[in-house]
Amino acid sequence: MSDIQQAITENQRRQAKLIWDFHQMGHALRPVDVAIGLGSHDLGVATHSAELYRAGLFPALVFTGGNSPTTAKVFPRGEAVRFREHAIGLGVPAKSILVEPNAANTGQNITLSREVLAQGGITPTTVLLVSKPYMERRSFATARKVWPDVEIICASEPLEFDDYLKSIGDEKLVLDMLVGDLQRVIEYPNLGFAIEQEVPEDVREAYESLIQDGFTSRLIS
Template sequence: MAENLFDYYAQILYDYHFLKQPLQTADAIFVLGSHDPSVADYAVQLYKEGWASTIIFSGGVIRPIGELRNEIPKSEAEAFFDIAVKSGVPVDAIILENKATNTGENFSCTRKLLNEKRLDYKSFILVQKPYMVRRTYATALVQFAEFSFVSVAKPDSYAEYIARCEQNNISKERVISNMTGDLQRLKIYPEKGFLVSMEIPEMVWEAYKKLIEMGFEGRMANTAP
């Protein structure tokens, strides 16, 4: 019963975070770093479907990217690059940005790299995990305000996504803690100027508080001044 209860609250957060936006063709598929290899898999799918002719992988954090996929930790961008190339994406269709250590830096470091390469991209498909779609979008509204973009993820249901994560040795507990952490960031980051404020319905905030009470608080942001 307890597991069913936290799944109930987690579903509410998942549905809120997974902002649904229709795909549109773009200059580049911009993939933000993650521990979840299915993010790279979805970017490859979008590339092969012809939504953009370039993939940008951004992420400098060095860690295992799904233990079943990478035995030796690499930067997120490098690990995603390996996944894409093994899936048939040409090397010259990929741009690597491997300095970013957080979501804001994914945007700022990628902007700097594109400027250095003199690439005048105007539109992007932002790809992340389902529960980071809304925060990615809210951050892009600040960091990429002059560009056209949509924020998307592989269209998994909550149950499908949890099953996919468990196949990659990413536990349900970790996913739920990440979701509470992302909601906290949506609440506190607008006042820091990191992202645009998003309305958080009362039902979503109550589900968040219940999950915190159950101990799912492993990824809280530092709120110290």
């Protein structure tokens, strides 16, 4: 067993898998008016966006995101700019990609992308959000709150949990992110940032256990 595989215990892995499964929406993919690739540290978002474009699911794609503490060093010119370059390298025509380079959170990802689309003369009724696998539910809840008049479908790289851990190479970071995203799913409706969603009891218990184990670096105070 490698050092990476030993970074978390089997119990923590099981708890994280519960949260991972909950975060994914399980939406069936179909053609939409536009896709929005949500910026992050995970270049797989851009890879999957390019795959879905080549599959003919949408004619236009927005990459959105400036920088965060997690991405400033790896994507110094910004998440959206780097995602665009990656997608072009995978065969997406530059003319089909719009860039929103300023968003600093998921709400801004959605609202600023909407503005960029409007400036380009695009008023969609169906939108595909492409995100990290564990960000589907939060991005869905946010979009339903700030853009309620469009139909939202979520997508992410079709990776199994263990494969995603290996692809990132930092198990603690992934578990911190899983816990942080679930906290936002729980708390953001009370702050007016997202629609409310029911969280199953076993998922809440896994969340609380991982917090007790110290996976807290992405929690908001």
